[in-house]
Amino acid sequence: MPSGFLSGPLFEDRLELWHGRLLEPEPAAGLVVAVDGGEMAGFAYLTPRPDGRVLLDNLHARPGRTGSGIGGRLLRHALAWAAAEHPGKDVCLEVLRANTRAIAFYERHGAVRTGERVGLFEQGFELPELEYTWAAGSVSTASSSAAE
Incomplete structure (x- = not known):
């Protein structure tokens, strides 16, 4: 993200x-x-989207806790929650293309790249982003078998 936004x-x-x-x-x-x-x-x-999917809008581990397994456990619980509360719905997320660590994490946990676009941020800037999805049929499987 632009340094002016991050520091402002x-x-x-x-x-x-x-x-x-x-x-x-x-x-x-x-x-x-x-x-x-x-x-x-x-x-x-997580929040439902107008297109019928569930958006994983945030997934964050406390600084200093990345790599400790917290993210994988959070993701499993988030996917299990989505499968229980929104059965039959795909779970998707958007990640900045430059965030290679997050991309590797999502791919390790079964997410499939389903889109690429320029994200238009309401704060007035644009950045390339990727979309990843866990198909509805794979959500319960991913939530029970994903490992960090």
Whole structure:
């Protein structure tokens, strides 16, 4: 993302987004939180899309916890949640093309690249992104067998 956004309005932008998500949650959205030793170790957020799929909109491990297995466990729980709450629906995500570590993670966990485009961000910039999908039939399988 542009350095001006990262060093500027990023915090306020995310604070506003999460304030809305937590205080006025979408009825069919889900938040999966990993807690370890009494502190939040990571989270995943999913929301249904108008096209009938479920969007894995966020999946984050706490800094310093990447590579510890938290992400894989979060992903398995997120996919299991999607299969239970939105049966028969594909789960998709969008990832910046430059985020090669995340791309490798999703591919290791069974996601299939289903699109490539330029993402238009509401903050006024564009970046190349990829779309990955877990097909509905594979979601329960991926959620039970994925390993970090």
